Amino acid sequence: MKSPAGEAGEPGLILIQIDGLARTQFERALEAGQLPFLRKLIRRKHFTLETFYAGVPSTTPAVQGEIFFGVRAAVPSFQFLRRSEGRDFRMYEADSANTIEEELLEKCPDPLLAGGHAYSNIYRAGAETRYCSRDFATSELFRRLHPLKLLVFGIIYLPKLLRMVVLSVIEFGLAIADALRGLYDREDVFKEITFVPARIAVCVVLREAIRFRVLLDIERGVRVIHANFLGYDEQAHRRGPDSAFAHWSLKAIDSAIRDIYKAAADSRYRDYELMVYSDHGQEKSTPYVKLHGRELDEALREVFATGPLAGTEIWSRKMSEFLGSTVDRYRQWFGASRKPPVSEAAPDPGSQIVVTAMGPVGHLYFPRIPEDGAMVGYARDLVQKARIPLVILPKGDGGVVRAFTRSGEWKLPEDRAEILGKDHPFLDEAADDLLALAAQPDAGDIVFSGWSPHEDPLTFPLENGAHGGPGSEETRGFLLVPDRIRRWHVSHLANTRQRVRGEDLRQIVMHYLGRDGKREEFVPEMAREVPTGTLRVMTYNIHSCVGIDSKIRPERIARVINHFDPDIVAVQEVDCHRPRSGGHDQAQLIADHLRMNHVFQTMLGENEERYGIAVFSKYPVEIVKAGLLTEAVPNRYREARGAIWVKLKQEGGGHIHLINTHFGLGKQERFQQLRALIGTGWLGSIPEEEPVVLCGDFNSGPRSKVFRMLTGLRDAQSQVHGFRPRPTFSSVNPVLRLDHVFVSKHFDVKSIEVPRTPTAVVASDHLPLCVELSLREPS
Structure with missing residues (x-):
């Protein structure tokens, strides 16, 4: 396959979702060495680790609905009753995902992945190539597959297919060992055996297929790619x-991310x-049937044996039929589902109590709504008799949302600490999201959850890990924000919340892709002054924006500068x-990317072509002088060298002088340039x-003689106690200190940074060399 010709003017973005991995487990995996590549990038400050708040319900269909479409609580849980159709929806089913996505598209005509590619998601979100829930219907698979294409594909990519086979054999051995362990722990024999092929499908075949497709997309130059790795989530269930x-499973996911990262670079x-x-x-959850010795529907029959709903038939999918959702999901995706038992026949909401509880969140739908007193009685019985930790009545008298736990009856959101626990990391937002969930059109007449801050979490299917509540x-969850994006992210989002949720991530991505309407032309503010306090100064030889990979990327240079948020930047070789x-x-x-003022001084010019140095500043600058220190002389100096001298106005009066220069390569040449610089035409006149x-x-x-002759200025790198000065050249193997910041006696040097991020x-x-300065009070 040929790569596209030329270079794209717009940057691309690859979004990798590691499904189901809490930040706690992510940090544990980093420390244990199970994510070595991501750990390396974090330590090198390419990524900043932040907390991602999933919202409630904490399920992939809801979270992806918020990220892809900007709609909170797109669904009330992974399984629910679609009231308008009277049908049981399970979000791994193609028709369920398709119906919800069409509804989301009406609310948001600009889905996040428009024109991009998506793999293993719930929704397509505008992607042109995708392998998501709605694409795995049997008819869709047969439409896409062609025998000749499969044959050609197999011949071309035979090595990769063989690699997948080898990995599958290894995973098969691990799966058998895992199944034997399950049998030792007295798990169901049938479920242990049927989980083996599903594990191979998710942890090897699907992962390797995603890796392969994303690598192809990078080669083709696809602008936005989203890939969801499911292996950890299914194993954790x-x-x-x-x-x-x-x-x-995280080791293999880390390896796939490494390959994708390197291909993108x-x-x-x-x-x-x-x-x-x-x-x-x-x-980490305990299945309801294991804790209480009976199925949930059996407990519900006891609760609804009396009162106004006595005698009403209860419809539910038998909880023991769930296999952590894995086997069930892939039976559905590949059209291999067995004939459903009677308990899975279509519900009749007009005559039955419908129960949906695929995870730790469940809903009860009634054919007729009892009066408020009876509803309260049922809620109490669900807590006391059925031993459900949390029960919510969405529509009580006066519109009050009430919650019932074993410790009492509460109101939302006032009693959030009693309901969720005072130490909950997202107490206020989770309480608000519970209110929104209660008001969701397809939420049950009673909503219940296995979460309690006072006891171990409970889940209703047979699974040992659960989410949704x-x-x-x-x-x-977690979010790794790259250095290129972080500055805008911190400046424009309410980062004091110490978390990012789905709608925030959508905003970050839309801005990066230039689709948020906020890339208007920057008009510098000319009335600002440098405030008292610190001043961050950077010097950086940008090598004409040509990287060591021979790519010419001005935006990449801006990304490096952005990461350190300097106030003023001196650059050379522009x-x-x-x-x-x-x-x-x-x-x-x-300057456009940095949203800064700038001054450029030509050192070499012929016709329209120019080459020189520049200064970027957050604050207005006054150009005092810009010119040459030495002319280019044949057989002596290879090119002209010069400097830019600017002044910044201080808050409260006074000025700060900054001079940016680039000396030559010859020893005698540098001596002449230094003499000119310290003379009365430049530094000597300040x-x-x-x-x-x-x-x-x-x-x-x-x-060098340069250091010895600059007697009135101090080398910033030698002014920080306990700091060992760092070289800046070459970037791959820095051994020489060629780039410097010298300061007068008026400054204290607070910190020094010489980044070695991958970028x-x-x-x-x-x-680059970044110095944080503090201006001393006049004596």
Whole structure:
């Protein structure tokens, strides 16, 4: 397959979802070495780890509805009664997912993945190529498959297919060992055996297929790609979120992410960024039947044996039929479902009490609504007789939403701490989301949950890990935000909440893709002054925006700068309208991305082509002087060298002087440039009482004549106690200190940063030097 010609002007984005991995388990896996590649990127500060709040219900259909369409609580749970159709919906079924997605598209005509590709999701979300729930209907699969295409595919990709076979054999051995362990723990024999092929399908075949397709998409230059890895979630359902078998699956997922990341970094057509997140976590849970010795529907028959609903038939899917959803899901996807038993016949909401409880959240739908007193009685009996931890009455007298637990009766949201626990990490938001869930059109007349802050979580199917309710772990996922995106994310979202939820992630992605309408032309504010306090200064030789991978990426340079949020930036080796760098005005492009003012000074110019240095600033600058220090001289100096001198106005009066320069390669050349710089035309004319910052690429080390002659200024890297000065060249293997920031006596140096993030290493042949300064009070 040929790659697209040329280079795309718009950046691409790859979203990786690790389904069901709570932040707690993610951090545990990092420490245990089960996610070595992601751990390396976090330690190198390519990613910032943040908390992702799943909302309630904490299920993939609800969370993806919020991320892809911006709609909270798109569904009331994974299984529910679709009131308008009187039909039982299970969100892994193609027709159920299709119906809900059509409804979401009416509310949001701009789905997140429009024009992109999606794999293993609930919804297509506008993706052109997708393998999601609605695509696994038998008719859809047969329509797509063609014998000749399969044959050609098998021949071309035979090595990859053989790799998948080998991995499947290994996984089969592990699955058998896991099944034997289950039998030892007295699990059901049939369920243990039927889980083996499902485990191979999810943990190997599906994962490898996703890896392969995403790599192809990167080669083709697809702009937005979303892939959901299900292996951990399914293992966690079966054995528990902290089980060794669930965590074992993370190693292979980490390996797949590594391959995707490297392919994206090597893409010559499009500049990709990668984000990794989990849509929710899981609670370590006890199945209802194991805890109480009877099925849920049996307990419900006892509760509804009296009162106005006495004698009403109860419809439910037998809880013991659930196999952590895995086997059931893949039977449905591949059209291999057995004939459903009587208990799975279509419900009759007009005459039956309909029960849906596929997870730790359940709903009760009544053919007729009893009066309020009877509803309260049923709610109390559900807690006391059926031993359900949390019961919610969505529609009580006066519109009050009431909750019932073993410790009493409460109101939402006032009594949130008693209902959810005062230590719940998202107490206020989870309480609000429970209110919204109660008002969801397809929510039950009674909503119940296995969550309690005072006892171990409960789930209604046969599973050891569960999610869907308001629990502290099931609502707590994680998000890895790359350095390129973090600055806007922190500035524009209410990050004081210390979490990101689905609608926030959607906003972040839409902004990055330029689809939020907020990329209007930047008009600098010319009335601002530098506030008292700290001043962050960066110097950076950007090598004409040509990275060590030979790609010309001004936006990548802006990404590196953005990560450190400097107030003023001095850059060297900047091209303007030069054919060798794509004819762009690099200073203008970078300034637009940074949303800063900028000044450019030409060191070399011929016709429209120019080459020089620049200064970017958050604050208005006054250009004092910009010009050459030495002219280019044949057989002596290879190119002209110069400097830019600007002033920034301080809050309360006074100015700060900053000079950016780039010295030559020859020793004698640098000596001449330094003499000019310290002379009366430049530094020598600045009054002693005014603060000065001198920075740039001096092509000189700390033992050079440059250091000895700059007697009135101090090397910033040597001013921090206990800090060992760091080299900046070359970026791949930094051994030389060529880039420097010198400051006058008016400043204290607070901190020094020389980043070695993956982006900084590849963006230029130099690393940036970022210095945080504090202006001393006048004595």
